[in-house]
Amino acid sequence: MEILVLGGTAQLGHAVAAAAVRRGHRVTCAARGVSGSVPAGAELVPVDRRDGLDPLAGRRFDAVVDVATMSLRWVRDALAALGAQAGHWTFVSSINAYADTMTPGQTAASPVLDPVTDAPDFTSEDRQVDVETYGGVKVASENAVREAVGDRAFVVRPGLITGPGDRMDRFGYWAARLWRGGRVLVPDAPDQPIQHIDVLDLAEWIIGSAEQGRTGTLDAIGPVTTLRALLTGLAEIVAPEGTELVAAPPRALLDAGVSPWSGPKSLPLWLPDTHLGLTAHDPAESLAAGMPVRPLAETAHAALRTERELGLDRERIAGLTPAEESELLATLAHRVW
Template identity: 50%
Template sequence: MKILILGGTAFLSAATARQAVGRGHQVTCLARGTSSRPPEGTAWVHADRDLGIDAYAGVAGEWDAVIDVSRQPGQVRDALQTLGERAGLWTFVSTVSVYTDDATPGQDESAALHPPLQADTYTDPEQYGPAKVACEAAVIESVGDRAHISRAGLIVGPGDVSDRFGYWPARFARGGRVLVPDTPDALTQVIDVDDLAGWLLDSAENRTAGILNAVGDPLPLSQLLDMVAQVAGDHDQQVRIDPAFLVEHGVEYWAGPRSLPLWLPAEYRGFGCRSNAAAGAAGMQLRPLVETAQRSLSYERQLGLDRDRRAGLSVDDELELLSEWSKRS
C-alpha cells in the first residue's frame, strides 16, 4: 500500500510509520521535522502545515490511505481540500475528549459530542475536545464513507513524554513510600501506542471505515497501580491517601506540576470507562497491560528515573504530603 502519514516524527505517528515500513508498505511522512526525523525507510516531505494548502505542494499522486493526527481544524480542512479526492481510506485520529458526558461509564460512539470549534486553531486546552469535533466533521463532510475516525483514549508506552502514565512505573522503580490516591472505585483505561498504531494500519489494510473508540479495557486505578508496582519491583509501600486531603493540599488531577497522573474527580468516572466493543468487534487487538507497563518502565529508565517531569509529584512535594498525612492518621 501507499500510505501518507501527516506527521511521522513523534510518538503515535512515528510508531505508525515504523510499523507500516515493517509491514512492507510504501510510506511517506509529511512533517516539519524540527525536533526529529521520520523513521528510517520512509520518504520525507518537509512541510509546515501552518502554511495552509501550500504545505501539500510536494505531495503528488494517489494514496491507498492517509493518516492524520492533527488537532487543528484548519490544518485538517486544508489537507482534505488538497488530498481528499486522492485518498482511499482517510484515517483521522481523534479523542474520547469529544464527548460531553464524562460521568457515565460504558458509553459508546453514539454518546453526545461537544459543539465543534468554529475557529481554525485552538490555544485553550478546554477547546481541545471541540477542536477535534470540528476536525471529525470536516473529515466526514469531505470523504464520507471513506473516513475512519479513531477516537483514542490515553496513549501510553515508549515515546510518551507526557508523564501521564510513565510517572507511575518510574516512581515505583525509585522505591520508598509511594503516595497514591485512595480511590478504590475509580476506573481508568489506556492504550499502548503500538497497539493503536497497529489498529490504524489494520484498518487501512482492511478498509475499516466508521467511527470507533480506540481505547483500552477499563480497570480500577488501584488495580493498575498494584500491577505497575509489581512490574517495578516495589514491595507494597503504597500510602493510600484520602482524595479530600489531596485536594485540600493543592494536588492536581491528571497532569501538570504537583499532580497525580490518572487520578480524576469522582464525576469523571465515565472518562476512564468508554466502550471499546465496536473496535474490538472490528479487529482491534490489545496486548496485556502488564506488557505495556514493562515497556513503559524500560523507556523511563532510558530517559532517567529522576528527570524533571511534566506531570506528577516532585520528591519534595511527595515527602511534604506524606509528612502532613502522617500527622492526621
C-alpha cells in the first residue's frame, strides 16, 4: 500500500512509519523534520502544517495516518487536501477525549467531552496544555474526520503511550530512576489502576488495521494493572539489587507540593482520585481487535535505551530531581513496598 503518515518524526508517528515500512508498504511522512528523522525506508516530504499541505498536492494514498496532536485546523486541512482520494484514514485521538475521568471500565461508547473548535494550534515546542482543551480538540478533530471520511475512518484513542522514543518523562522517569537504584520514592497508592500501551504494539495495530480497512472508534490500550505491580515489576527488570521502593502517603506528598502524573516536581503515573478512571478503561475491545501486548521487559529496556540517548541527567519535564527526592525521602518516607 501507499501510506502517508502526517507526522513520522516523533514517537508514535515514527513507530507507525517504521511498522509500515517493515510490513512492505511504500511510506511517505509529512512533517517539518524538527522533532527527529523518519525511519529508514520512509520518505520525508517537508511540510509545515501551519502553511498547509501544498507539497502533497495531487498525491493519492491508500491509507493516511494523522497524528496531529492538537489542531482542528490541521486535521480539517488534511481532510480537505487528501480525504477524497484516500482509501483509509486513521486519526490518532486520545483517552483524554472522554468526559468522565473517574469511572473505571469505560469503553469507546462512553460519553466524550464537548468539542473545542477555537483553541490555538499546539506545536511540538509547547509543553503546557490544558488537558480538557486537548481532549475537546481531539473530540472536534474526531468529528471532522467522521464527517469527511466516515465510511473509511478509524479513530483510535490511545491511553498512556510507552516504549522507545518517549520524551514525556512519565514511564521513562520510572525506568531511569529504578535503574539507578537506592531508595526510590513512590506514592503510597499501591492499588491505583494503571494501563499503558507500548508504542511498537500500537504502531503495528494501527498499520494492521489500515491493511484490513478497519473503521469505527476504539480505545488503544493494554490490560489494567496496579501501580505497585507496575513499579515492582519494572524494578525487577531494571533495578540493581538492594533497590528499595519507599512509599510516602499521597496526602503528605500533595502537601509538600508534589504533583501527580506529570510536570515539574511530580511523581509520574500517580493519579489524583478524580482521574483514576483514565487508566482503567476496559481493554476488551482493543484486545479483541488484535492489539498486541508485549512483555513489560521489552517496554522497560526500550524506555531505558531512550532515556540513555536523551541523557539520564538531563533536566526533565516530569518527575523529581535527585535533590527533591532526597528531601522528601528524609521527611515523608513511611513504609517500604
